[in-house]
Amino acid sequence: MIRLLIRDMRLAMRAGGGFGLGLAFFLIVAVLVPFGVGPESGTLRVIAPGILWVGALLACLLSLDRIFQLDFEDGSLDLLATAPIPLEGVVGMKAVAHWLTTGLPLVLAAPVLGMLLNLAPGAYLWLIASLAVGTPALSMIGAFGAALTVGLKRGGLLLSLLVLPLYVPTLIFGAESISRGADGLAVATPMLLLGGITLFTLALLPFAAAAALRINLR
Amino acid sequence: MSIWEYANPKKFIATADAVLPWFSGLAVICLVGGLVWGFFFTPEDYRQGATVKIFYLHVPAAMMAINAWAMMLVTSLVWLIRRHHVSALAAKAAAPIGLTFTLIALVTGAIWGQPMWGTWWEWDPRLTSFLILFLFYLGYMALWEAIENPDTAADLTAILCLVGSVFAILSRYAVNFWNQGLHQGASLSLDKQENVADVYWYPALVCIVGFVLLFIVLVLVRTKTEIRRRRLHALEMRERMG
Numbered sequence: 393m394i395r396l397l398i399r400d401m402r403l404a405m406r407a408g409g410g411f412g413l414g415l416a417f418f419l420i421v422a423v424l425v426p427f428g429v430g431p432e433s434g435t436l437r438v439i440a441p442g443i444l445w446v447g448a449l450l451a452c453l454l455s456l457d458r459i460f461q462l463d464f465e466d467g468s469l470d471l472l473a474t475a476p477i478p479l480e481g482v483v484g485m486k487a488v489a490h491w492l493t494t495g496l497p498l499v500l501a502a503p504v505l506g507m508l509l510n511l512a513p514g515a516y517l518w519l520i521a522s523l524a525v526g527t528p529a530l531s532m533i534g535a536f537g538a539a540l541t542v543g544l545k546r547g548g549l550l551l552s553l554l555v556l557p558l559y560v561p562t563l564i565f566g567a568e569s570i571s572r573g574a575d576g577l578a579v580a581t582p583m584l585l586l587g588g589i590t591l592f593t594l595a596l597l598p599f600a601a602a603a604a605l606r607i608n609l610r
Numbered sequence: 611m612s613i614w615e616y617a618n619p620k621k622f623i624a625t626a627d628a629v630l631p632w633f634s635g636l637a638v639i640c641l642v643g644g645l646v647w648g649f650f651f652t653p654e655d656y657r658q659g660a661t662v663k664i665f666y667l668h669v670p671a672a673m674m675a676i677n678a679w680a681m682m683l684v685t686s687l688v689w690l691i692r693r694h695h696v697s698a699l700a701a702k703a704a705a706p707i708g709l710t711f712t713l714i715a716l717v718t719g720a721i722w723g724q725p726m727w728g729t730w731w732e733w734d735p736r737l738t739s740f741l742i743l744f745l746f747y748l749g750y751m752a753l754w755e756a757i758e759n760p761d762t763a764a765d766l767t768a769i770l771c772l773v774g775s776v777f778a779i780l781s782r783y784a785v786n787f788w789n790q791g792l793h794q795g796a797s798l799s800l801d802k803q804e805n806v807a808d809v810y811w812y813p814a815l816v817c818i819v820g821f822v823l824l825f826i827v828l829v830l831v832r833t834k835t836e837i838r839r840r841r842l843h844a845l846e847m848r849e850r851m852g
Contacts, residue, residue, distance in 0.1 A: 536773065540753065540766050540769070540770060541753075541756070543757070543762070544756055544757065547756070550749075550752055550753065550756050553745075553748065553749045553752055554749045554752075554753060554770065556745070557742055557745040557746050557749060557774075557777070557781075558773070558774070558777045560742055560777075560781045560784065560785075561777065561780045561781050561784035564781075564784045564785065564787065564788045565784065565787075568787070568788060582787075585784075585787070589780070596776075597773070600769055600772070600773050603769055604765075604766055604769050607762055607765040607766055607769075608762065608766070610762070
């Protein structure tokens with residue numbers, strides 16, 4: 393399983409265009425928003441938590457179809473499915489690899505973008521914390537969506553239609569944590585709920601995703 | 611004699627054909643009766659005026675929008691566990707109906723909200739949850755459309771329905787946390803002496819029964835269509851093979 397993780401990470405980094413694309417997209421979203429709403433720092437400060445979370449979510453979405461698609465096309469997914477490790481574990485590792493190559497860079501880049509959007513000084517800690525806690529859920533839900541649409545020729549658009557509604561709770565609690573942190577309010581409740589969602593998706597969705605993969609590989 | 615007999619498509623169609631005229635007739639009577647009663651023979655509310663009457667469409671549609679998803683959940687489970695094709699097709703048939711009911715609830719709510727709240731739309735928990743439910747219906751139907759192999763489509767949409775149900779409930783309460791709303795609490799419940807004044811309640815009850823019957827009729831008709839479409843497809847395949 394560890395070897396699978398390393399393989400996936402290596403593939404993601406060496407196959408051109410995938411790695412870093414999400415990060416660049418995140419940057420562009422954060423840069424474009426001020427053009428849309430105007431450069432007043434007060435307005436930006438209010439909407440910064442939401443923009444950062446929505447940006448992270450869309451950046452995550454970009455690379456989702458890569459989770460299984462390439463392996464499905466060249467047949468290595470069939471090999472993985474018949475390998476002695478459970479398919480649920482494969483799905484979990486794929487999600488972890490996706491998070492390490494997409495989610496983690498977003499978490500690390502977020503403070504810089506927060507500065508661009510004039511985020512309140514007290515909110516940086518919670519920005520990093522909420523993204524660090526929440527983005528694994530995004531990767532896991534995304535892996536489920538990718539498993540559903542893996543057999544389709546052009547599943548990308550459908551994938552976003554399926555996955556985005558599932559992102560609603562994560563987005564709500566994530567953005568709420570930051571804006572509460574920015575206002576100096578107690579952050580524990582949304583953070584705990586966010587953590588709960590992440591653990592819940594990590595515990596249950598590998599089974600649903602593996603079931604979907606088995607159906608698609610039938 | 612068990613309920614699983616109706617999993618046989620032939621038996622299902624025969625039974626559906628037998629009950630459909632009765633159910634459709636009753637649905638028409640209840641809907642026309644309830645709506646006419648509600649629109650013309652109930653007093654206007656002292657504060658809301660005539661706008662209160664949209665409640666006869668709004669409440670039943672909203673109830674059925676949720677119940678349609680619940681029905682899809684049950685039929686999806688039956689399909690996953692017992693592999694009855696009729697069950698999967700019933701879930702497929704119910705989705706557009708649920709979508710329409712969701713849309714009716716949203717639109718009638720907006721029409722009522724404009725004079726009463728002074729806005730067509732408000733990011734209120736209930737409204738937002740319904741919008742999310744609408745998106746879930748869209749995703750579910752899009753997945754059905756996208757996959758060619760009918761069994762694969764049935765399996766994958768069933769899984770999506772299960773996962774979606776969990777996330778729909780999660781979103782429902784997450785949204786509550788996010789914003790306190792304008793929408794009134796649940797007006798109708800089974801354990802209260804009087805929910806709303808009886809003059810409004812009886813026609814509303816008739817309308818609710820009408821909507822339930824309408825839903826059943828539409829699901830039966832659409833499931834029949836799906837079964838026939840499947841059969842046609844099988845015949846065409848056989849022709850091509852032979």
